[in-house]
C-alpha cells in the first residue's frame with residue numbers, strides 16, 4: 001500500500017533534514033523507506049529524518065523522533081531540535097516561541113530567538129560509561145582507544161547520544177574519513193558512536209568536524225558541538241561560552257560545568273516543501 005507524504009526540507013548549519021508532520025498525516029516508515037528518503041540520488045537526500053508527533057506525556061508540547069540516514073532511530077539531534085521548533089512554529093502547530101519537546105533521551109527546550117537564531121537547552125552531559133554507553137573500567141576524563149593506526153586519546157560522553165571527541169592540530173587534514181568509521185564502530189561503543197575532531201583556535205573558539213553515527217561526516221553536528229565544548233571545558237582548555245566553527249556554519253555553545261545544562265544556539269533554515277510517494 002503506497003503512501004504519499006508531505007515533507008519540509010530544512011538544515012541547521014548545513015546538517016540537513018527531511019521533516020515530517022506525523023500529527024496531520026500518518027507516518028509509518030520501515031528502515032528501508034527511511035534509507036530511501038535519505039538517499040541523495042534515489043530519494044530526497046538528508047542526514048537525518050525528523051518526525052513530529054503528539055506528546056505521550058503531560059507538560060510537553062510535542063514528541064520528536066530522529067532517524068539517521070542508515071534508517072536507525074536515535075535519541076538526540078541538536079541541529080534538528082532547532083529546525084523542529086522553526087517547523088512547528090511556521091506550520092502553526094504552536095504559537096509558542098519556546099516549546100518543551102519529548103525525545104528518547106529526555107525533555108529538551110528549544111526557543112526561537114528574536115534574531116531568528118534558535119537556542120536549545122540540551123540538558124546536562126553525562127560521563128558515566130554506562131550512560132554513554134562505553135566499555136571502561138571506571139569513569140575518566142580521557143580514555144585511550146586502540147585503533148589500527150595505534151592508540152588514540154578520546155573524551156567519551158553522552159549528550160543524550162554517544163560521542164567520542166579527539167583533538168587535532170589541523171582540522172583540514174584530520175583523518176575523519178579513516179578514523180571516523182573505525183571509531184564509530186569500535187567494540188567499546190556497543191551502540192556505536194559519533195566521532196568529533198576538534199581543533200582549538202583559542203579559549204573561546206574551536207573548529208570541528210564530526211563523523212556521525214549512521215550518517216557519516218556531516219557539515220555540522222549540534223550534539224557533537226556540545227560534546228566537543230564540554231570535553232574542552234572538562235580538560236581546562238575552553239571558557240564557558242565557545243564559538244564552534246563547522247564546515248556548514250557557526251554554532252555557539254554555553255556550559256557552566258557540572259550538572260548544568262548545555263545550551264546550543266544556531267540557525268534553522270527552511271529550504272523547500274515537497275511530497276513523496278513511497
Ligand SMILES: N[C@H](CCC[C@H](N)C(=O)O)C(=O)O
Nearest residue numbers: 077078079161212213222223
Ligand atoms: N548521528 C547522531 C544523530 C544526529 C545528531 C546530529 N545531527 C546533531 O545535530 O546532533 C546519532 O546517531 O546519535
